[in-house]
Amino acid sequence: MAPSAPARFSVEQFYVPLSLEKVTDVMDEFLHFAMYEMDRLSYLEINLKYYRLMQKDTEMQILMCDGLLRSEALMERLRGHRFDVVLADPIFACSDLMAEVLGIPLVFTLRFSVANTMERLCGQLPAPPSFVPGAMGKFTDRMGFVDRLINSIFYLSQDLIAIKLWEEYDKYYSDILGRPTKFCESVGMADIWLIRTYWDFEYPRPFLPNFKFVGGLHCRPAMPLPEQSLTVFKDMEEFVQTSGDDGIVVFTLGSMIQNLTTEKGNMIAHALGQVLWRYGGEKPKTLASNTRIYDWIPQNDLLGHPKTKAFITHGGTNGIYEAIYHGVPMVGIPLFADQPDNMVHMKAKGAAVILDYNTMQSKDIVDGLNTVINDPSYKESATRLSRIHHDRPMKPQDEAIFWIEFVMRNKGAKHLRVQAHRLTWYQYHSLDVIAALLATVVLIIFIFIKTCSFCFRKCCSRSRTKSKSE
Amino acid sequence: MAPSAPARFSVEQFYVPLSLEKVTDVMDEFLHFAMYEMDRLSYLEINLKYYRLMQKDTEMQILMCDGLLRSEALMERLRGHRFDVVLADPIFACSDLMAEVLGIPLVFTLRFSVANTMERLCGQLPAPPSFVPGAMGKFTDRMGFVDRLINSIFYLSQDLIAIKLWEEYDKYYSDILGRPTKFCESVGMADIWLIRTYWDFEYPRPFLPNFKFVGGLHCRPAMPLPEQSLTVFKDMEEFVQTSGDDGIVVFTLGSMIQNLTTEKGNMIAHALGQVLWRYGGEKPKTLASNTRIYDWIPQNDLLGHPKTKAFITHGGTNGIYEAIYHGVPMVGIPLFADQPDNMVHMKAKGAAVILDYNTMQSKDIVDGLNTVINDPSYKESATRLSRIHHDRPMKPQDEAIFWIEFVMRNKGAKHLRVQAHRLTWYQYHSLDVIAALLATVVLIIFIFIKTCSFCFRKCCSRSRTKSKSE
Structure with a gap:
């Protein structure tokens, strides 16, 4: 950040000719596709539908790029700041293009792209399909012949989709820079890729010197539960303590799901014992007296509480990382996006059981909880992952900061860039x-x-x- | 080390039925082959000769393994110590076998194996021949079609030789363990591979989570030159200071070459100006008054001296790393083993020129020195490599210690082990x-x-x- 910046952060807004309605519509379509349609469509239909949805996403993204890159005034202001680095998630396009236009180095922070197309094709990350499962593919690193076959087809089909989709960006990038430019080559110019996982979550795999695994960089030790300060959490610690030796369960399906159907809500509520449930919807009728519902919970502090025995989660990466950090076994009810794949990771590492949201019954939740709480192997696995998470040469946040500052100090990190970038496939x-x-x-x-x-x-x-x- | 160990290090000796003469003979044969024969033999002849030499090496190594593993008393003593880890260079066989027999984890420290056969075939290190040159192959990571073709053939031929040579070890390992055992699988059981290079020296390449690049871990800041303490170095600092603004040159061809031919010695001496030369042979006749010869020099302290302008080196890794550490440009006169390849690395990174030992004249040495001293790009490149060397998240020694202790604390590092180990090629x-x-x-x-x-x-x-x- 420029030394003259008046505050620690300064936010620039820019105009994008896109209604919130349009964005929400596409988002809802994605959600519906991922949660309800994928199970009943054929492989070809899924890919076609996914391609059409991604085309809409690409259109919107290019409009957003326009708002940034075609705003002369804004770009002039950005130039004036003389920033040392662009830090961006490549899931949103054009940050690399902005870095190129501003002539400054680029650091990516990324969880994953579908089947790791971006990391593989643009970042040159090696990934033999025989033991590196593509992100979202729900395989582990121990694949039989059929799994390896499907994983290879998954790579191939996603590569085809990505290459086709990137053609739009190729045109846009060439237009902005005034010379033929490939989106993928531009993305590949990133100096450092900060990948937001680590070997506590990820299957061991080959990687490159400019890929740094900083998973869990948002995690922190648990704070005491709020007792007085916030009225809504007034007696949370007291409630947790009443659980006695049985301990408590923390339950959240994340911020994307605000409402369950009444039926689902009742079914879940019926299964729960001493539970703190983060849930924004209508209070289920069958809720046990020892289950508390909150609009929001201090999730990290609860997961780090010594009374916490298990975590019922939708399987978002952040929540999983908080559970890993504190060594809490999980019951996964994955809904969409990377959640099913994330939970497969945790199951493969022995720290979770997985339930199917669409078919699960009250009994399944009870059984799942009993398994991860009473079978000691789950707690042991979660503790092992926690040890791996903590026992590393550097805290993930420090490592991320080091490499961002390295790029700022040295105006890039070209010495970590493989020459694979100059080869054809x-x-x-x-x-x-x-x-x-x-x-x-x-x-x-x-x-x-x-x-x-x-x-x-x-x-x-x-x-x-x-x-x-x- | 066992907590009850009386001293910081305890050394065990064991009997090997091998005369020093035999070992020296094989060593000399290797040297002669590498320095004089390789240039005039065909590719096939080189490989056949190398294979025959390596067969002799394998025979000797198995005798050494025997001395260790078949000595019941020694193995019993080792067992009694209850060590937490075996730390070994896999260039010498059987350390992995000993770890297996003792039932303790294994950490390797390795510079390289020829064409990286061991790292690739046993450690599962990925190395596409298109941009990862095999160690000793003298290619950089920017290869044209012909280079890539030769590099691929180099990989293939070395793989064939290695697999053939390892058959002897397979038999020996199976015999010791009493079950069918592959040498390469046993080597692949290493928990951590500490590779003694880093991206200041190495071309960026794919690697695995259990490969840690700790190059330069022996380097340290320069100490003041000895003035009084050792009579042999009595006035070294004074001599260095007399160089004025011109500065000095440090010259050594390592400890393997004790004598040059008189002709070579005179020719080199003729070329040198203000030079500190480490040389054990007869004093050349043409030696200039401003060249000093020593049996041994405090190389690191001299390279770190502000007056030092250049380093004439045979290109051993340790010397190169000291030059990188202190940012000194190099004139390489590589002799054998990895030295030619090492110097190609330094040349590719712009920090060295290379001379051919067999054909060089006085003038070439003068020209080489003038180039690296007067063309500022060499000093800049050396300084850049030095910056890369120092500007990393952790000192290489600390990183090496961390991972050795990690393996001791956690009884291994299986979470970093890729599943590629269970796949056929x-x-x-x-x-x-x-x-x-x-x-x-x-x-x-x-x-x-x-x-x-x-x-x-x-x-x-x-x-x-x-x-x-x-």
Whole structure:
């Protein structure tokens, strides 16, 4: 940040010709697709629908880019600040383009792109489909033949979709810069990729020197629960303490789901014991007296509370990381986006059971809770993940700060950039070399056979001549 | 180390039925091969000769393994110590086997194996030959088609040699453990690989979570030059100061070369100005008055001296790292082993020029020194490498210590181990998946063609029948 900046943060607003309604509509369509349609569509239909939705997203994103990059006044102000670095999530387009236009280095902070297309194709992150499952694919790193086949098809199909979608950006980027520019190459110019996971969550996989895994950088030790300050939480600590040795369960399905159907709400409520439930909807009728509903809960402080035995979660990364940080086993009720895949990670690492939101019954929730609370392996796994999370050379926040400041100090981090960026896909995979080697082998065999047959004919004709003359 | 260990280090000796003469002979044969024979042999001859030399090395190594693993008394003492970790360089075999027998975790410290066969095949380190040059291959990470072709052949030939050589170890390991055991799988069980380079030296490349780059961990700030304490260095600081603004040059060809030919010695001496030369041989006749010869020099302190302008080096990794640490440009006279490849790294990064030991003349040394001293780009590059070396999240020594202690605390680091270890080579590269996909495509095309031709025949025969009946 420029030293003359008056406050710690300064926010610039810019105009985008997009109604909130339009944005919400697309968002709702995405949600509906992910939660209800995906289960009953074929693989091809899912991909076609996903492609159409992403086209709408691309249109909106380009409008947002326009609001930023075509605003001369704003760009002039940004230039005037002489920033040292752009820090952005590449899920939103054009931050790399802005860095290019402003002529300053770029640091990405990213959770993932679908099937890691962006990290793989633009960032050159190596990912053999045989043991690196694509993000959202719900595989672990232990795949049999069929899983590996499906994972490969997942990579291929998502690559095709991404490459097709990026054509729109290619046009836009070329237009802004006034020279032919590829979106993916521009994204690949990022100096550092801060990936918001770590080996407590991620399956071990190959990566590159400019990929830094800083998962859990938002986590912090638990604070005492509010007792007096906020009336809404007035007696939270008291309520938690009444659980005695049984302890409590923390329950939230995140901020995207404000309302369940009354039926679902009642069904869930029926299953719960001593629970703090973050829920914005109508209070279910079957709610037990030892379940409390709040519009918002101090989730991190509750997860870090010694009485907390389990966490019922939709499987958002932030919540999972708070549970890992505090070593709390989980019951996952994943809804959409990366949530199902996230919960597969936690299940594979032995720290969670997964329920199906659409088919689960009260009994399943009770069983799930009993499993993660009473089978000690879940608590052990959660504790192990917590140990991995804490026992690393540097706190994730410090590591992220180090690399952002490194880029600011050194005007980039080009020494961490692999030369794979200058290769085509067939050069990268040495297909031209393999073709040349195979051609050589074939040529040698061909020459060998021809020579042999020539010699053979010579010999035969000589012996024939000989026998004739005899 | 066991807490009851009386001293900080305790050394165990063991008997190996090998004469020093035999070891020296093999070493000399290696040296002669690397320094004089390699240039005049064909690629095939080099590989055959190398294979034969490595067979001798394998024989000797297995004798050394025997001395350790078949000594019941020694193994019993080692068991009694209850060590927490084995720390070893895998260039010497059987440390992994010892860790397995003792049932304790294993940390490797490694500079490289030829063409990185061990890291790639046993450690599962990914290395696309298109932009990751094999160690000793003397390529950079910017390779054209021919370079990539040769690098691929280098990988392939070295892999074949390694796999063939490891068969001896397979037998030995199986014999010791009493069950079929592969050497490469045993090596692959290492929890952490501490690689003794970093991105100041290494070309950026993919790596794995359990590979930690701790290059330069032996480097330290320069101490003042000895003035009084050691008579041999009595006036070293004074001598350095007499150089005035011109500064000094530090010169060593390492500890392996004790004697040059008189001719070479005179030729080199003729070229040198204000130089501190570490050299154990006969004093050359043409030595200038401002060149001093020492049996041993405080190399790190000299390289860190503000008067030092350049470093003439054989290109050993330790010396190069001291030069990087202090930001000193280099003139490389590589002799054998990894030295030529090391110097290619430094040249590619703009911090060195390279001379050919066999063909160089006095003038070449003078020119080389003039270039790295007077062309500011060399000093700038050396300074940049020094900045990269120092500006990292953790000192390399601290990072190495952290991971060794991590393994001791957690009895391993299995969460960093990729599942690639359980795949065959064709599974790893998804060749079975590609075959299945290709077969499906071929089948679909076949069915399509058959169906078309069947329909076509039906139509034709119908129209023929029709035209006949007409």
